[in-house]
Every structure is written in C-alpha cells, then in structure tokens.
Amino acid sequence: MHLPAHIQVYVVGGAVRDRLLGLPVHDRDHVVVGATPEEMSALGFQPVGKDFPVFLHPRTHEEYALARTERKTTRGYKGFQVYATPEVTLEEDLRRRDLTINAMAETATGELIDPYGGRADLAAQVFRHISEAFAEDPVRILRVARFAARFGEFTVAPETLALMREMTANGEVDALVPERVWQELARGLMEAQPSRMILLLRECGALARLLAEVDTLFGVPQNPQSHPEIDTGDHVMRVIDQAAAAAQPLPVRYAALLHDLGKGLTAKENWPHHGGHEAAGVDLVKQVGIRLRAPTDCTSLAQIVTRWHGQAHNADKMGADGLLDLLEQTDAFRRPDRFDGFLHACAADFHGRPGYELRDFNPAERLRLALKAAQQVDSGAVARQSTAAEIPQAIRAARRQAISAALKIKP
Numbered sequence: 303m304h305l306p307a308h309i310q311v312y313v314v315g316g317a318v319r320d321r322l323l324g325l326p327v328h329d330r331d332h333v334v335v336g337a338t339p340e341e342m343s344a345l346g347f348q349p350v351g352k353d354f355p356v357f358l359h360p361r362t363h364e365e366y367a368l369a370r371t372e373r374k375t376t377r378g379y380k381g382f383q384v385y386a387t388p389e390v391t392l393e394e395d396l397r398r399r400d401l402t403i404n405a406m407a408e409t410a411t412g413e414l415i416d417p418y419g420g421r422a423d424l425a426a427q428v429f430r431h432i433s434e435a436f437a438e439d440p441v442r443i444l445r446v447a448r449f450a451a452r453f454g455e456f457t458v459a460p461e462t463l464a465l466m467r468e469m470t471a472n473g474e475v476d477a478l479v480p481e482r483v484w485q486e487l488a489r490g491l492m493e494a495q496p497s498r499m500i501l502l503l504r505e506c507g508a509l510a511r512l513l514a515e516v517d518t519l520f521g522v523p524q525n526p527q528s529h530p531e532i533d534t535g536d537h538v539m540r541v542i543d544q545a546a547a548a549a550q551p552l553p554v555r556y557a558a559l560l561h562d563l564g565k566g567l568t569a570k571e572n573w574p575h576h577g578g579h580e581a582a583g584v585d586l587v588k589q590v591g592i593r594l595r596a597p598t599d600c601t602s603l604a605q606i607v608t609r610w611h612g613q614a615h616n617a618d619k620m621g622a623d624g625l626l627d628l629l630e631q632t633d634a635f636r637r638p639d640r641f642d643g644f645l646h647a648c649a650a651d652f653h654g655r656p657g658y659e660l661r662d663f664n665p666a667e668r669l670r671l672a673l674k675a676a677q678q679v680d681s682g683a684v685a686r687q688s689t690a691a692e693i694p695q696a697i698r699a700a701r702r703q704a705i706s707a708a709l710k711i712k713p
Contacts (some may be wrong), residue, residue, distance in 0.1 A: 444482075479584065554643050
C-alpha cells in the first residue's frame with residue numbers, strides 16, 4: 303500500500319526483539335507516525351482500538367497503532383490519558399514502553415532504530431526499564447515476570463527490580479483487575495520455565511499480593527525421605543517446570559502450581575509431615591480460582607489434582623477396589639480426558655523432586671490400564687440383568703472384576 307510521504311510506518315516491539323534473537327516472528331505490530339485517525343480510515347484501515355487509535359491493515363490485518371504518549375491519571379493499569387497526534391515522534395512512542403528490549407523499531411528497509419539501548423541489553427541478556435514511567439503501569443511487573451519465564455538466561459537489572467519492589471510496596475499491584483492478572487499468569491505458565499515468573503514475582507513482593515497461597519509455601523518443610531528438596535515452594539517450582547518440560551496444556555500447569563496449597567495450612571508443630579493436606583487444599587484452590595476468575599477447566603482439574611494426587615502416587619500398591627475407588631472419585635468414567643490431565647499433573651508432581659526427574663511414574667500406567675479395563679464393561683447389559691436397586695453395585699462388581707483380570711490382581 304502506498305502511503306503519503308508525511309506518514310511513516312515502523313515495525314516495533316516483540317517482532318524486532320525476536321528477529322534480533324533469531325526467534326520466529328509470529329505477529330508484527332506497527333507504529334504510524336504523522337497520521338490522523340481520519341487519514342487512516344480514508345486509506346482503508348479498519349479502526350479497532352477502544353482506548354487509543356489502533357487500526358487493522360485492510361489486506362494483512364496486522365495492527366497499526368498511531369504513535370502516542372500517555373499521562374498517568376489514576377492508580378491501576380487503565381488510569382491513563384492518551385495523546386495520539388501527528389506530532390508525536392517515534393522516540394516519544396517508544397519511550398512509553400516497558401523494557402528497552404521492547405522499545406526498538408525497524409523501518410520498511412530494515413534499518414534498526416534503537417534510542418534506548420535495547421540491542422545492547424539483548425546482548426547482555428538484561429531486562430531494563432526505559433524510564434520512571436514504568437512505575438505507572440502495574441501490569442509491567444507481570445510482563446517482566448512472564449518474560450523471565452520465556453527468556454531463561456535473562457536477568458532483571460537491579461534498578462528495575464528495585465522499582466518493581468517500590469511499585470508493590472506502594473500498592474500499585476493491588477489495583478490490578480483479576481482478568482489481567484489471569485491473562486499474564488496463564489501466558490507465563492505456558493512459557494518454557496514458568497518457575498522463573500513465580501520466583502521473580504516473589505522477589506519483588508508481588509506474589510504475596512497476587513497469590514499469597516503459593517507465596518506461603520516457601521519455607522514450609524516436607525519430609526526429606528519423600529521430598530529431598532525439603533522446601534514446599536521449591537517443590538512446586540520444580541513441578542510446574544516439569545509440566546512445562548512435558549509440554550502440558552494450561553490446566554495441567556495450573557493444577558501443578560496449586561496442588562500443594564494445603565501444606566500451607568499445616569500447623570508448624572506437625573512439620574515436616576502434612577497429613578490431610580490434600581483435602582485441606584481443595585477450598586483454597588476454589589477460592590483462588592474465584593479470585594482470579596480462572597477458567598472452569600483449570601479450576602476443575604486443579605481441585606481433583608489437589609484432592610487426589612496423594613492417592614494416585616500409591617496406585618501401584620492398590621488392589622482392584624482401591625483403583626476403582628480412585629477412578630470414581632476423580633470422575634474418570636464421565637471425564638476421561640480430564641482424568642488424563644490429572645495423571646499428567648501427578649506425574650509432574652512425582653518428577654518434581656531431585657533424583658526423580660527421569661524415573662518412570664508407574665502408578666499412571668496402572669490407572670490407565672484400570673480405566674481401560676473398566677470402560678470395557680457393558681453397563682447396559684449388566685443393568686438389564688439386575689434389579690433397579692442392584693444396578694450400581696452390579697456395575698461396580700463387574701468393573702472390579704474387569705480390573706482384576708486386566709491387571710492380574712488376585713482377589
């Protein structure tokens with residue numbers, strides 16, 4: 303598309319960063335300098351921005367945002383007044399961004415424009431804020447933490463970490479709305495090393511404000527015989543990274559994050575033992591899901607993993623009755639896909655301990671075989687041969703017998 307000479311378009315942000323890092327570029331954002339909203343519409347661009355002028359290219363459907371500046375008006379990430387006029391320069395637009403590595407631009411001919419040292423910080427593998435305006439938007443704390451989960455070798459500049467701590471202390475994090483917290487948390491959990499996100503949030507104090515139930519787990523000891531890592535928080539970090547290493551979907555990773563919340567409720571005099579922590583943690587998981595407005599599939603899986611992961615670890619010692627009990631308690635017959643997610647989360651829990659990373663999690667295979675055998679029972683045929691009062695027990699007896707036969711369990 304031919305644009306008037308006074309309008310300049312630049313590729314900005316993550317597309318530039320990822321190209322310089324040699325990573326695939328999936329989406330490209332553009333900044334438009336020198337244009338008005340009316341000119342963009344006249345050129346065929348479709349307006350889509352609610353809070354500031356953003357347009358979709360009529361052919362590629364990529365985003366084109368008018369260069370803008372912002373002024374903080376109230377607390378929170380929406381408390382901004384936006385100025386988007388033809389006089390706003392590219393450098394002014396880039397200055398309002400969060401990190402130097404996200405404040406680079408490219409011309410149509412590929413020339414790099416880097417007014418704030420982003421390329422040097424990429425080479426040094428450092429997350430560094432551009433200006434004190436970083437402190438005006440608490441979402442940036444979450445974004446930096448998410449970037450830490452994505453770029454495992456990067457560190458946070460000391461002055462940026464100090465500013466993140468100051469923002470937390472000033473209550474900026476408390477102004478975040480649940481939807482935005484969930485959005486960033488979910489994206490961070492889907493990165494390569496989600497533990498880095500949680501640990502950075504903890505380091506700047508934000509975890510205690512956003513996920514106090516997880517923050518509480520750090521410093522809570524476990525039985526060293528079954529948990530060589532001892533610290534519960536350390537264990538949970540290992541578990542979510544194991545889920546990520548196995549390329550598990552979001553519900554499994556979320557369940558991995560919350561599965562041991564009950565250990566934060568154990569009385570200190572009982573440490574390092576945590577009897578009953580599974581049942582104790584279920585209500586906490588429900589409360590967290592409500593507070594974050596987490597999707598139903600995430601909360602549902604997290605609840606059954608929290609409640610039944612202890613029993614799953616003992617499945618290789620169970621007889622047919624115990625296996626059938628666990629299948630029924632986890633609603634495996636009606637929700638087999640969720641049950642598979644349950645087993646994957648339990649496997650991550652098993653592997654999330656020093657020395658266990660490469661061991662086979664045998665209980666999962668045993669439970670899968672038990673479910674497959676029980677599913678092959680023709681419940682309808684059993685029901686037709688039974689009175690109404692006998693049907694539930696008759697079906698259960700047939701399933702128990704099928705499990706016993708498939709797993710060669712002695713009666």
